Structures are given as structure tokens and as C-alpha cells.
Amino acid sequence: MQIFTRRRTAVSAVAAGFAALSFTVAACSSGSSAPAASGGAAGSGSSASQQAGTAGLTVPTANLPVLQTVGKGEGQLNLIDWSGYLDPKWVKPFEKQTGCMVNGKDAGSSDEMVSLMKNGGGGQWDMVSSSGDADLRLLYAGDAHPVNMALIPAAKDFFPAFQAPAFNTINGVHYGVSLQWGPNVLMYNTKDFTTAPTSWSVLYNAKYKGQITVPDNPIQIADAALYLEKTKPSLGITDPYELTQPQFQAAVALLAQQKPLVKKYWALASEEISDFQNGNVIVGAGWPYQVSALKAAKFSIGSTVPAEGATGWADTWMLAAKAPHPNCAYKWMQYISTPQVQALQAITYGETPDNAKACPIMDKLQAGSCAEYHADAPASYIAKLALWKTPLATCDNGQNNCVPYADWVSAWNTQVK
């Protein structure tokens, strides 16, 4: 027994010595991995929960030199993508054309994309297909690299709204090439819903208890807010991403009521697909990708943008600050913005292309698809969608009383789930 104690003290003495050593190591290494952005964000002195918007922020990578000519490909391209964005239909021809082999990693949420980019910040990833709610977070964290748009000729044909959108272009500097956009849809099993639902209210209806699935994502609070905007005008919600404290609490309360009805908060698109197929759920919120995958599997799935409108996304292929294969990344940006590939991706995924010339090609691939996915009249369609953006403390009305994204995350994890 005495030996045991003595040995233990010896070990703990060594451990204590080691503690000092490893502490210095830890401090040094993480100090060098996250240097730039803290300067901008922390410098303003704003505390965690009182984020002062983007007003005083600068993009740490803004002055990095951009590529002037696209050289020979490096043979590899590492991408973080939304499930379905790297379909062999357009990835295989790209690999054959350029010799750049695409290695993809599916992400389930914008938070996961930010996290993957940060942890692979040492040059693991070349690009990420991030949405409007993640773009600014990546930019101001110093994880994105400026892009020379002169090298991407097809981008000139983009609709004006996506030429230099605020979510990926800061002070005229582009950090990636805009991609596509679309709605988050209401999905339902047509065997259980003989008449198509026209309102998000089915997701809050106790009649479907235990048969509902919604994304495991804090941005879902915006879906609840959008629903309340239309069904409870007294709250005065005008933008589901700019919520005052009472509006925010109303949305969170609605989701907390919804929780007992939910069978599963899905994290990956594949989970939702198999839950519909197995009959675990019959109605839920999802992306057009799941709908087209289930349709391709001959499953009885229907989808709709309900009367209240829908949240949606506008995606960008963002270039990573330390992209190890920049030439392949530029080749990918050139390729993915061409009308042919834009049309193919739009039809396969069920979203709207950014390239105005994609419309006739879509109709050639699948008759009527240009109008079906609103590629002919994007302006009126975009008004129906509330595109994802990062909630900030500064509202557009100039007041500083909106709930910032950090509070969305903690409310989702502690009050909803």
C-alpha cells in the first residue's frame, strides 16, 4: 500500500512538471493557428454575446495576392460540400477534363462547414460550398482567400443579384464564386397526405406526433420565426434573421412545443432520406436534394414551398485561405459556373442556377424545368424566400437590439433540444 502511494506521488510530480511544459506548447501552437481574426473581432472590445455586427471588422485575408493566371492543375481538389453538390454527373467530366481528382466531404450544416474549415485551416481544404449564413463567419475569421474574378469568365453571365453579393464580396473583393440558390421545402409522404399540405402548420400539429423530422440546426429558429411572421402579425417580425428578444423567445417557444412531436432531428441528408423510406417519419423540413433522391428511388415523396414562404439559401464556392491546390480550385470555379454545369446541377438538385444562360439548357435537359425552378424569373421568386444569413446584434433598422447567432446556438441546444 505504501509503495502504491509513493509511486503515485512520483507520477504526479512528473505530471506536474509536464503540465508546465505542455501548457507552453499548447499556448504557442494555438496562438499561431488563430492569429489574424481575433485582431479584428476582439479588438472592438465587444463581448461574446454583444457582437457589434460587422461594422468594425476587417477581413484579415483581404490583401493576400490573387492568382493572375491559372496554371497546370495539381491533380487533386479537396472540397467540403452540401450533400448532392458533388454528383458524379458533373464531377466525372471535370476530372477527365482537368486531371484534378475531386475529394469531397459532405457537411450537414453551416456550423459544421465553419468548423471543418477552421480545423482543416492548415491547408487541408481547397474550397467549401458554404451558404449565406456561414460566408461572413468564414471571411472575418480569415479562412477565405480573395478570388480573381477575371479568371472566371462565365461569372459575367450571372444574374445581377449574384454578380457581387454582400455575402461573398466585401469592398469589391470576391472570396469565391456564387453558385446556386433555392428553398428549404416541406416534404411529405404522398401516401399519408392525399391532398398536399399548403402550410408549415403541419410541422406543429399534434396530429402528426412522432412522425415529423426537422433539421438539427440552430438556423431552424428562422423557420419558426418565418411561420410566426405570417401567423402572428402582432409580434411584428419583418425579417426572420433579425429578431428582437421577445420575437426570438416566441420562435424558440414554438420550437420547444414542437419537440415532443419530432421523431428525429436529422443531421445529414442521408438520415432524412432513410427515415422517410423506412416509414419512421411522414412529414418534415428538408432540401430539394432529399426530394430528388427519394424520387429517384421511386419513393412516394412530395414537396412544396408553403403559403407562408420558406427560408432558403444562396451558396458560394469559397476559396480557402491556405488552399493547397489553387490551380485546380480555379479550374473548378471556371467549370461550375458554366451554363451547362449550372443547368445540370440545378435540375439534379432542384435549385435555381445563378447563370442566366442556363435556362435554355435546362429546358433542353428536361422540358419546362427552367420555369419550374424559376430560372426565368428569379427576381419575383427570390422575394418569396428568406435566404439564410448570419443573425447579428445590429439589425438593419440601425438599432442594436437583435439576438446574435451565438444566442441562437445556445437556445437551440438548451431550450429547444
Place this chain on the structure above:
Amino acid sequence: MTSTAGTRPKEQGQNQVIRNGWLLRLSTALWRRPWARASLLLTPPLAWFLLVYIASLIVLLVTAFWTVNPFTSNIEQTWTLSNFQEIFTTPAYLSDIAQTVGMAAAVTVTDAVIAFPFAYFMARVAAPRTRTALFVAILLPLWASYLAKVYSWVLIFLNHGFLDWVVGGLGLGHPQLIYTNWAVYAVFCYLWLPFMIIPVYGALERVPASLIEASQDLGGRTWRTTRSVLVPLVLPGIVAGSIFTFSLTLGDYITPLLIGGTSANFIGNIIYTNIGIANNVPFAAAMALVPVVIMGIYLFAARALGAFEAL
């Protein structure tokens, strides 16, 4: 041993002697100083242990006192207790911790209750050949992939899956266990059962048959003998097994992720979402210290019950 230099064989012989002499001196030196021998032997494993295990734990501890910028997700190295404050003042986190400990305790008790008669049969009733067969049956699942085992349970619990089919066929309704904590509980019990059976078997095998006969001679019936003789002697084995079942349940997040539903928020899942999705490593580190502390207390209690002699 006089050396007359010149001929080759002799020169070689001399080298041999010198080399032997050098080795001999080293071994003598080590023999005279046991501490030097011990430290030479122990340095590689100890350095490995310190580097991989202790150092990572210390880094974890240090990180727990930092925070993350919620907008850019960059780590800010300012010392603060806010992570711990958040854990211990948020009712949701407290109930998640309680749920995890409750699940670990329930799984441990269930496995102990199942393992005891099983191990008893193996140790004292079964013929050697049956015993070998049972051993293989216990160990075989340990060689299979964790995911394959969990996914096979998904098929069992599925809506209209195997369980629904059997129970429905018997006219007992429609249990629909998938995505519930009951399903998580059943899978945990299944996954960790071998870790309980083996130490209990070891402890039962060491109980001398004469003690059981003595108890019977004194009029003790089966229940009395089990309660007063067998269980106290096997207790260290049960506690040793419970260390595995308890700690493995405490740290697992994959089973709740795949089989659990909307309330499957266990400590491991909170850590997973904070690191993998929200990138809040400091908060995850603070959360990860919770099971470390719980296991520390548990091991301390287990040592008091003599579990380490039974391992």
C-alpha cells in the same frame, strides 16, 4: 589472456573480449544500481504515457478555461470560468449530465444482473467444452465492428422492423422503439455485456467450492448461499466489470446519435456537437472534464470495494 598482436584470429578474439568486457561492465553497473535499470526499462512506456495521455488531458484542462468568438469561431485565450458556469447553471446541461449518469447506472445494473447467472453457469456448471463455446460466443461480438452491431439493432428497432413484426404478430401492438432512449438503453446493455461477464466469471472461478459446500452443510439454501457467500466474494469482480460498463456508457455518443431520438442528449453528444459542428472546443473541453471527474469518483469508490484485485 596475453595478447600478442599480429595474427588475425587473435586480434578478433581480443575484440570479442573487449566488447564482452564493455557489455559486462554495463550489465554489472545496472545490476548494482537497480534504480538505473528500472528507469531505463520504464522510460519509453512512461514517456509515451505522459505524452499521449497525461499531456492531452492537461491540454484539455487548459482549453476549458478559454472561450470562442461566437461570430468567427476563433479561440480567444482569455482565462475565464464561463464554460463551467454555463454547464452548472443551465438546467438543460444539468439534466443531460443526470440523464447520462442515470443511463450508465441503469446499463451497469442490468448487465450485472444478466452477467451473474451467465458467468455462474460458465464457471461452475458448464462442461469444459460448453464453457469454451460460451467464451467464443461472448468474445465473438467484440471482434465485429461497432457500427455493424449498432446498425443491426437499427434494423431490429425500425418502424415495421423485426421487433415490430414479432410483437405485432403476437398481437401486442406496435412498440416503435427506434429513436427512443429505451432503444439506446437496450443497445448499450448489449454492447457492454461481455465487459461485465468476463471479470465476474474470473471472480466466480476463484471462489473455492468448499465454501459453498460449507454453507450448504450449515443449512444455507441456494438463495442464502448466493446472498451471504457468493455475492460478497464476487463483488470485486462485479465492481471491476461495472467500471467498464459505466465508463463506456458515460463516454459513448455514436449509439445515441444513430439510435437515439430527440432527447438523446448525452455528455458525449454535447461534446461531439460542440467540437464537430459548433467548433466550440473550449466548451467541449469543459464538458469533457465532467465524465473525467465522475469516473475519478467512481474509481475511488471501486478501489475501496477491492475491484482492482479482481481485474
